Amino acid sequence: MNLVDLKSHLAAMCRIRAFEEKLTEIRKRGTDIFGSIHLYVGQESVAVGALAALKPDDPVFATYRGHGWALACGVPPELIFAEIMGRETGVCKGRGGSAMFSAVQWRFYGENSIVGAGAPMAVGAAMSASFRGTGQVAVAAFGDGAMNQGAVHEAMNFAACKRYGVIFICENNNYSEMTPIAEMVGDENLYKRAAAYGMPGERIDGNDISQVKAAVLHFSEAARAGKGPALIEVMTQRLVGHYWGDMQSYRPKGELRQLAEVEPIARLRRELHEQGVSTEELDSIQASAALEIAEAAERAHQAPLAEASDARSHMYA
Amino acid sequence: MPEISSNLKKMNYAAAANAALARALTERAECVLYGEDVAKPGGVFGVTRNLQTMFGERVFDTPISETAMLGAAVGAAMTGLRPIVEIMFIDFSLVAMDQIVNQAANVRYVSAGTLSAPLTIRTQQGVLPGSCAQHAQNLEALYAHIPGLRVGMPATVQDAYSMLLAGIACDDPTLLIEHRGLYFGAEEEIAIDGPIEAVSGARVRREGDDITLLSWSAMVHTALRAAEALAEEGISVEVLDARWIQPFDWETLFASVAKTGRLLILHEANLTGGFGAEVSAKTNEVLFGKLATPVMRMGLPDVRVPAAKHLQEALLPQQEDIVARVKSMVG
Numbered sequence: 001m002n003l004v005d006l007k008s009h010l011a012a013m014c015r016i017r018a019f020e021e022k023l024t025e026i027r028k029r030g031t032d033i034f035g036s037i038h039l040y041v042g043q044e045s046v047a048v049g050a051l052a053a054l055k056p057d058d059p060v061f062a063t064y065r066g067h068g069w070a071l072a073c074g075v076p077p078e079l080i081f082a083e084i085m086g087r088e089t090g091v092c093k094g095r096g097g098s099a100m101f102s103a104v105q106w107r108f109y110g111e112n113s114i115v116g117a118g119a120p121m122a123v124g125a126a127m128s129a130s131f132r133g134t135g136q137v138a139v140a141a142f143g144d145g146a147m148n149q150g151a152v153h154e155a156m157n158f159a160a161c162k163r164y165g166v167i168f169i170c171e172n173n174n175y176s177e178m179t180p181i182a183e184m185v186g187d188e189n190l191y192k193r194a195a196a197y198g199m200p201g202e203r204i205d206g207n208d209i210s211q212v213k214a215a216v217l218h219f220s221e222a223a224r225a226g227k228g229p230a231l232i233e234v235m236t237q238r239l240v241g242h243y244w245g246d247m248q249s250y251r252p253k254g255e256l257r258q259l260a261e262v263e264p265i266a267r268l269r270r271e272l273h274e275q276g277v278s279t280e281e282l283d284s285i286q287a288s289a290a291l292e293i294a295e296a297a298e299r300a301h302q303a304p305l306a307e308a309s310d311a312r313s314h315m316y317a
Numbered sequence: 318m319p320e321i322s323s324n325l326k327k328m329n330y331a332a333a334a335n336a337a338l339a340r341a342l343t344e345r346a347e348c349v350l351y352g353e354d355v356a357k358p359g360g361v362f363g364v365t366r367n368l369q370t371m372f373g374e375r376v377f378d379t380p381i382s383e384t385a386m387l388g389a390a391v392g393a394a395m396t397g398l399r400p401i402v403e404i405m406f407i408d409f410s411l412v413a414m415d416q417i418v419n420q421a422a423n424v425r426y427v428s429a430g431t432l433s434a435p436l437t438i439r440t441q442q443g444v445l446p447g448s449c450a451q452h453a454q455n456l457e458a459l460y461a462h463i464p465g466l467r468v469g470m471p472a473t474v475q476d477a478y479s480m481l482l483a484g485i486a487c488d489d490p491t492l493l494i495e496h497r498g499l500y501f502g503a504e505e506e507i508a509i510d511g512p513i514e515a516v517s518g519a520r521v522r523r524e525g526d527d528i529t530l531l532s533w534s535a536m537v538h539t540a541l542r543a544a545e546a547l548a549e550e551g552i553s554v555e556v557l558d559a560r561w562i563q564p565f566d567w568e569t570l571f572a573s574v575a576k577t578g579r580l581l582i583l584h585e586a587n588l589t590g591g592f593g594a595e596v597s598a599k600t601n602e603v604l605f606g607k608l609a610t611p612v613m614r615m616g617l618p619d620v621r622v623p624a625a626k627h628l629q630e631a632l633l634p635q636q637e638d639i640v641a642r643v644k645s646m647v648g
Contacts, residue, residue, distance in 0.1 A: 059396060093429040102428045109395060110428070114419050120388020121420065127389055128396040131349060131375070138392070151415070154385035161380060314430040315464060317488035 001210050003275060007285065009052060009209050010268050013044035014289035016068040017265060019077050020240075022297050023067070023084065023098075027244055032085045032301060037098045040068035042239035045264030046171050047072035049212025050139060053220060059109050059125040060139045061118035064099035065238075066111035069141060073108040077293055081300035094306035095314070116142055116149030119168065123155045126164035126229075137165040137220045145176030147190050156231065160197040165223030167216060168231045171206070173238045178250050191233035199229050206234035207264045239263055323511030331500040333477035334364045334439070336509055338401065341485045342372045345399055348485065350376045352386065352403030352439075361405055362441070362500050383413035387438070391420045394436040394490075401485060404440040407494060408451045421490035422465030435488045439481065441495040443535060444585055444617065444633055446626035448497075453622040453629075455586035457533075460492050461563045461595070467491040467516050468563040472537035474505040476560060483514040491516065496535040519566035521573065525555035527647050528579040530639070531570060531596065533559040536583045543639035552647050562592050570596070571603055578609035579646050583634060587617040610646045615639065 001009075020039040027033045040047070043065075051060075051072040062069035070080055075091065083090030084098045091103040102110030109125065112118040122140035129136035146152050147170055159166045170190055174181055182188050194201025200219065204211040212234060219230035237259045241248045248256075260266065269282050328336065341348050350368060352360070356378040359366030369376040379386050383404060390400040404410045410417060417438070424434040444453050461468045467489050471480045477495065484491035522537060523544050532540045537558045544554035555573050559565060574580045580600055582593035593614040600612050615634040623629060634642075 059392075061392070091429075092427060092431070095427045095429050100423075100427055102432060104395075104428065104431050109392070109432070112420075114415055117388065117415055117420055120385045120416065121392035121395070123385065124389035124392025124394070124398075124400075125396045126392075127349075128393040128398045131393075132397055151384045151388060154380070154382035155388065157380055158382055158385035158389060162377075314426045314428075316425070316467075317433065317435075 001213070003272070003277070005052070006268065006272055007277070009048050010265070010272065010282070011285050011289055012048045012072060013265050013268065014286045015077065015293060016040060016044040016047070016071050018290040018293040019067060019071060019080070022293050023081070024244055026297065035097065036243045037084070038065040038243050039238070039240045040065050042259065042263050043171055043173060043206070043236045044068055045209040045268070046169065046206050046212055046234050046236055047141070049209040050141070050169060050216045053213045053216035054137065054139065057107055058137050058139060058220070059107050059122070060141070061109050061122040061125070062111050062141045063115070063118060063143060063146070064111050064113045065143070067098070070101070070103055070106070070108045073103070073106045075103040075106045075108055076296070078296035078299045079103070081297045082303050085300055086306050087300055087303040088306045089300065089303040090306065116146035116151040118142060119146070119152045119155035120158065122166050123159045123164055126159065126166045127162065130164055135224055137167060137223045139167050139169060141169045141171060143176070144170060144172040144174070144181040144190060145184070146170070147193065148176070148184060156194070156197045156199070156229070159229040160199045163226065163228035166229040167219050167223065168229060169216070170231065170233045171236050172233050173236050175238070175242065177242050178246065180250070191231055194231035199231060201231040201233065203233040203235060206236035207262050207267050209264060209268060237263065323508035325506050326509050327504045327506045328474065329500070329504050330474050330477040330495070330502055331362055331364050333474045333507060334481055334495060335366060335368070337478045337481040338365060338368055339371060340510070341401065341482060342368065342375060345485070347397060347399045348375070348401060349393070349398055350401045351379050353379060353381055353405050355403050360403060362497065364500070365403065383409050384416055387413040387416035388420065390436040391416055391424065391434050394434040395424060395432050399435050399485065401437045401439060404438055406452050407440045407442040407456050408454050410438065410440060410456070417460070417466070417490070418463050422463050425489065426465060433488050434490045436490050437484045438490070438492045439495065440492065441497045443497040444622055444629050445498050446629060447624055448622070449624045450621045455584065455617070457494055457562055458586055458590055458592040461592050465490065466563060467561070469493045469516065469561050470533040470559065471495060472499070472534050472558050472560070474502070475507040478507055478509060479514050480560060483516045486513050487516045494534070498535050517561055517564050517566060519560055519569040520558045521555060521569070522558045523554065523556040525553035525577065527553045527577060528581060528643055529555045529557060529570070529573040529577045530581050530583060530643070531557045531559060532583040533562060534585065536585050539634070539636055539639065540583055543636050543643065546636065546640050547643055552643060554643065565596070567599065570600070574600060574604055575607055578607060580612045581642060581646060582612070582614045583639065584616045585633065587619045588614055589619050591616050613642060613646060615642060
């Protein structure tokens with residue numbers, strides 16, 4: 001990848017990191033945001049790398065850990081903050097919240113708070129693309145834990161038997177919610193399951209954004225050429241709890257310190273620095289992302305609350 | 318615009334559903350039809366027979382994966398298709414409850430109307446001889462409980478046609494719950510190719526003054542036979558066919574009960590939490606002062622459904638049970 005692309009990916013990843021950090025700060029205050037928030041801190045390279053490889057109208061189905069996917073799809077941060085703050089200007093006027101919003105204008109077909117449930121929906125979007133002849137490829141992003149859900153198995157078989165263009169992106173962050181995935185499977189090589197469905201499966205290092213982009217590009221081109229779905233197991237990590245407030249007592253001592261060394265933003269900064277980009281420039285990329293996000297959060301905060309008299313609307317056509 | 322005129326054609330309930338599907342696939346390029354064994358085999362009850370020959374790859378067979386079938390329907394409906402999915406027995410819809418309740422029903426509201434899921438689930442139910450407890454449940458109340466869904470219960474050959482087309486045209490996720498016992502009933506002359514109805518509206522199937530008998534699906538026919546028998550004894554029974562239980566036509570029901578002062582609700586589903594309980598509660602709230610007797614319900618008692626014919630008959634309200642109950646209310 002060239003330097004310009006890498007810098008723009010760093011900026012996109014820093015925006016997501018800054019968004020999640022700002023969200024945490026607001027959640028801690030306890031006045032604007034309530035309930036659970038599931039953060040994407042540490043996994044930013046996956047959404048940013050995948051979206052860099054996709055076309056602008058490829059539909060994306062994510063999970064409750066989906067703020068990063070929405071931002072990578074181009075949803076303005078102000079509208080996501082507003083959604084999570086229950087504002088009228090939120091993408092779903094406060095009906096989706098942190099864990100279930102969508103933003104179809106940016107082909108973000110939504111988060112999903114049921115583990116694995118987005119996978120068959122993405123298959124449907126690919127089915128739709130196939131009948132309508134649009135050439136779109138659908139993305140289903142989910143965690144390692146979702147690999148143990150029946151919906152995901154059914155979705156993979158259905159897509160493979162019909163050769164629908166779906167990229168199943170399994171973000172393996174090592175924890176199935178709060179339990180090590182290794183303890184919940186007979187074979188930790190989740191990508192190998194693809195072979196059982198008759199589709200390609202590959203495991204990649206998600207902390208290297210170039211690998212993410214290359215894999216998604218490769219399999220999406222194959223899907224567009226009618227070769228059907230693929231499973232990409234992206235090895236990644238979350239640097240925070242399953243949800244904000246998770247004490248993470250299940251993590252081995254020192255794990256977070258080790259992960260901080262390999263996580264994708266630190267890694268990309270090192271890579272860019274090795275290619276001659278100054279620390280000052282890298283810091284300024286990070287700082288302008290933080291500034292943009294802080295301003296977006298403030299504008300969302302200033303927006304009016306979603307109209308309570310409207311709480312029953314949008315039930316039926 | 319030329320007025321749409323209807324034609325009369327003689328057919329049975331299964332053929333009427335088939336004709337509705339053929340019309341939807343002809344008129345709507347965005348319709349696809351799929352399910353287990355629906356394409357080449359034409360469905361276990363033959364309802365989708367010949368449709369693959371007529372419409373090619375838009376009618377297709379799927380793996381036995383209800384979650385994938387209905388999840389794909391949600392995703393496809395969100396992105397421009399109008400899928401019609403056959404769930405062979407309503408009992409199998411429970412395998413995919415997540416996609417119906419947590420996904421399809423939420424799409425419009427949670428997205429504040431920016432997305433919709435115009436999909437139709439065609440399925441069937443019924444307590445019928447030899448059908449085991451996993452093939453004989455009447456589950457309409459489960460789905461009527463879920464805001465965001467539409468639920469239709471066609472009782473007549475005409476409605477097997479008209480209500481299915483209404484459901485397909487509806488922009489909300491709709492369950493059309495046919496009755497297996499009605500598929501191969503007598504042929505009737507029905508109006509086809511006419512204007513497509515909205516998803517709503519009960520029908521007065523028989524007018525009467527002494528009591529209102531409300532039912533839906535196959536029980537409507539038992540109610541009509543009971544009304545006939547009661548007429549011979551001088552009791553005038555009004556029979557209402559709810560047709561849609563979501564949305565339910567309260568206006569027609571209340572008008573009838575305001576007139577008769579009595580309401581007996583009949584359904585094949587078991588009583589506790591059945592949709593009759595909701596009808597009873599709401600009628601009491603609205604018409605309490607006008608009721609001559611308490612609202613009563615008849616249905617399957619709260620048991621699992623046995624397979625043997627005589628055991629089923631011992632549990633399901635029969636014509637004579639209904640006659641006796643009406644007499645006790647009117648007498």
